[in-house]
Amino acid sequence: MSEQNDTIFGKIIRGEIPSEKVYEDDDVLAFKDVNPAAPVHILVIPKKHIVNAFDAGEEDAQLLGKLMLTAAQVAREQGLEDDGFRLVVNNGAAVGQSVFHLHVHVLGGRAFAWPPG
Ligand code: AMP
Numbered sequence: 001m002s003e004q005n006d007t008i009f010g011k012i013i014r015g016e017i018p019s020e021k022v023y024e025d026d027d028v029l030a031f032k033d034v035n036p037a038a039p040v041h042i043l044v045i046p047k048k049h050i051v052n053a054f055d056a057g058e059e060d061a062q063l064l065g066k067l068m069l070t071a072a073q074v075a076r077e078q079g080l081e082d083d084g085f086r087l088v089v090n091n092g093a094a095v096g097q098s099v100f101h102l103h104v105h106v107l108g109g110r111a112f113a114w115p116p117g
Helices: 008-013 058-077
Strands: 021-024 028-032 040-046 086-088 104-108
Touching (some): 008 028, 008 040, 021 058, 028 058, 058 104
Antiparallel strands (some): 086 104
């Protein structure tokens, strides 16, 4: 294997540490955030190790689209269709990225301020 993906999400993908999965297929995985910032807080990740949006290429276009579609499906299944939901992707430590494997936060179930903090 050319790279290890030693991030915590790499370990979750490989089943080395547990997670509360809500959706999984060959390309993506969705699981509950261990430290939820809202009543609904799900993380949707690609199984391919992409560090963040800067690391994605043209070859990832379909996979990136699938992350968005999966996020919407997860939000629907979590009962957020009426009230809506927020997607957040932190790209870089300076703006709050703490796990260096691309992830889409699906947040809902409460009011959100704008602009975000
Ligand atoms: P970010 O700060 O955007 O990189 O988001 C990383 C998110 O991963 C945070 O919201 C953490 O609470 C969450 N997180 C860290 N470790 C785990 C884990 N083992 N299972 C689920 N979520 C996790």
